[in-house]
Amino acid sequence: MQTKNSKKYIIGAVLSVILLLSGLASQAQNTRLTMHKPARNLVTPEKIQREVAFLTDSICLGRATGTRGSVEAGFWISEKFKATGLLKLGEGWGQSLITENGTTGHNILGFLPGSAKTHPDSYVIVGAHYDHLGTVEGRFYPGADANASGVVAMTSVADMLAMTRSIGRSFGSNIIFVAFDAKEMNMAGSRKLWDMIAGGELKDPVSGKKITKDKIAFMVNIDQIGSSLAPLNKNREDYVIMLGNPNIKRAYNDMLKVCNDSYDIGLDLGFTYYGSENFTKLFYRLSDQNVFAENRIPAVMFTSGITLNNNKPRDTVSTLNMEVLQKRIYLIYHWIEKML
Numbered sequence: 001m002q003t004k005n006s007k008k009y010i011i012g013a014v015l016s017v018i019l020l021l022s023g024l025a026s027q028a029q030n031t032r033l034t035m036h037k038p039a040r041n042l043v044t045p046e047k048i049q050r051e052v053a054f055l056t057d058s059i060c061l062g063r064a065t066g067t068r069g070s071v072e073a074g075f076w077i078s079e080k081f082k083a084t085g086l087l088k089l090g091e092g093w094g095q096s097l098i099t100e101n102g103t104t105g106h107n108i109l110g111f112l113p114g115s116a117k118t119h120p121d122s123y124v125i126v127g128a129h130y131d132h133l134g135t136v137e138g139r140f141y142p143g144a145d146a147n148a149s150g151v152v153a154m155t156s157v158a159d160m161l162a163m164t165r166s167i168g169r170s171f172g173s174n175i176i177f178v179a180f181d182a183k184e185m186n187m188a189g190s191r192k193l194w195d196m197i198a199g200g201e202l203k204d205p206v207s208g209k210k211i212t213k214d215k216i217a218f219m220v221n222i223d224q225i226g227s228s229l230a231p232l233n234k235n236r237e238d239y240v241i242m243l244g245n246p247n248i249k250r251a252y253n254d255m256l257k258v259c260n261d262s263y264d265i266g267l268d269l270g271f272t273y274y275g276s277e278n279f280t281k282l283f284y285r286l287s288d289q290n291v292f293a294e295n296r297i298p299a300v301m302f303t304s305g306i307t308l309n310n311n312k313p314r315d316t317v318s319t320l321n322m323e324v325l326q327k328r329i330y331l332i333y334h335w336i337e338k339m340l
Contacts, residue, residue, distance in 0.1 A: 032262060036334070038167060039160035043329050045322035051152045052226065052317045055130070056142035063143060064134025065182045066103040073130050073151075077108045077179045080155045084162045086110030086177060087205045097182065097192035105131070105181035107189045111205050112162055114171035114340065119206050122173040123215050124340060127190070128154040128222040129183035129288055133311060144317045146310050149226030151179055153302075153329050157222075160333045171340035173217050174204070180288050183223075190288035194295060218252075218298040220336060221289035225328055226320035230305040232270045237321060239268035240328045243284045244300045245293035252300060252339070259334040265327050274305070302332055 033040075054060070054076060061069025078093035087110065089095075094106040108130070114120040128150035132143030142148075158177045165171065180189035196202040200210045228237035242256055253271050260267055273280040283306075284290060289299040309315040 033264060036164070036263070039163045039333065040330060042159045042163060043156045043326055045326050048152055048156070048325055048329075049317060049320075049322050051155070052144055052148045052320065055148035055151060056144045056317050058140065062134035062141045063130055063132045063148075065099060065105040065131045065185055065188075067134055069134065070105070070131060070181065074106050074108050074179070074181070077130060077151065077155065081108065081110035081158065081177065084110070084112075084155070084158050085166075086112055086158065086162070089176070089202060089205055095192070095196070097188055099182050099185040099188040101185070103182070103185065105185075105189060107181055107193055108179040109193075110158065110177045112158065112165065112175040112177065113206050114165075114174045116165070117170065119204075120171070120173050121207075121209075121215060122217050123176055123204075123211055124173045124217050124336070125176045125178060125193075125219040125292070126154055126157060126222075126336065127178040127180055127220070127288055129180040129189060131181050131184055131189070133184065139313050141311070141313055142316050144315050144320055145227045145304075145307065146224050146315060147183075147222075148317075149320060149325060150222040150224065153222045153225050153325065153332065154179065156329045157333045157336065160329075161337065164337060169337075171337075173340050174206075175336075175340070176211075183288055187288055187291055190291040194291050198295075213295065213297070216292070216297050218300070218339070219289055219292040220332070221287055221299065221301045222303075222332065223287045223301060224303050224306065224310070226322075226325045227304045227307050227309070228321040228324050229307040229309070229319070230274075232268050232274065236268045238266070238324050238327060239270065239304070240331065241270040241273065241303050241305060242300055243271070243273065243280060243303070245284065245289070245298065247293070247296055247298045248300060249298070252298070255338055256331070256335050259338060260331055263330065263334050265331050265334075267324075267327055267331060302328070304328070
């Protein structure tokens with residue numbers, strides 16, 4: 001028969017164990033955050049805003065494929081890749097393409113080796129399209145959310161992964177970062193990259209070997225990631241949506257949840273397009289990841305959804321939520337880093 005004192009002892013012991021486990025969990029989380037602090041320090045709301053502001057400035061003229069503004073944007077992305085320490089895939093940063101109407105565009109590619117010691121024979125593609133509508137009948141379409149936000153997210157993830165690698169982290173795959181051109185022209189940019197892979201034209205700048213489709217582990221596309229105007233749940237602006245093709249395993253979604261919790265990000269996560277199976281399939285087909293999904297490559301899309309500003313002159317930098325975009329960039333970085 002238990003006495004009051006023995007009961008108090010048991011309760012006290014249980015509480016001690018709970019507190020110990022809680023403390024260990026907190027300590028583990030702090031260790032994880034400390035390890036990634038150099039990478040996370042590279043991305044601030046102020047920096048994100050400056051970079052989106054440049055891509056939406058009149059100097060880039062709305063970034064329509066084949067225009068001077070597109071060239072300005074492409075040069076800026078090339079300089080970003082160069083400053084990050086990425087390698088070229090070919091003689092230059094740009095790979096030219098011809099759209100269905102004969103317009104010349106350029107994909108911008110950069111390469112991050114997975115390891116400084118042993119070179120993996122596996123590749124992950126991380127992309128975002130940089131083209132937009134340009135200036136139409138005298139009206140300027142800056143394209144802040146669509147898709148300056150995605151480009152800045154992609155180049156920020158490149159910075160973060162390169163930093164993590166520089167301080168000793170080795171990845172199981174090499175990463176190809178690509179700014180796609182001509183998404184607005186039947187996804188000509190992503191189709192061009194796939195044709196290069198399928199035709200054996202894309203070569204690893206370290207090993208010199210062809211990057212073939214059987215070596216592509218998965219593809220990540222970032223499109224329209226900067227807005228908080230279409231939340232998943234009312235009064236919850238800090239959210240993100242990840243959509244995947246049928247070849248995506250449940251582990252992809254589970255890992256996103258783990259990263260969201262373990263790295264103290266706390267975004268509201270969605271894995272469908274606002275709960276509609278039909279709209280999920282339709283929306284997924286509208287961006288560059290679909291080219292890879294059509295060829296049975298596991299491919300995911302990160303987005304904050306369509307808003308009333310999309311494809312309108314009012315899609316400006318002032319309509320985006322930089323603090324939430326920073327969190328989304330953190331989550332995408334952590335997820336990719338764990339999946340490599």
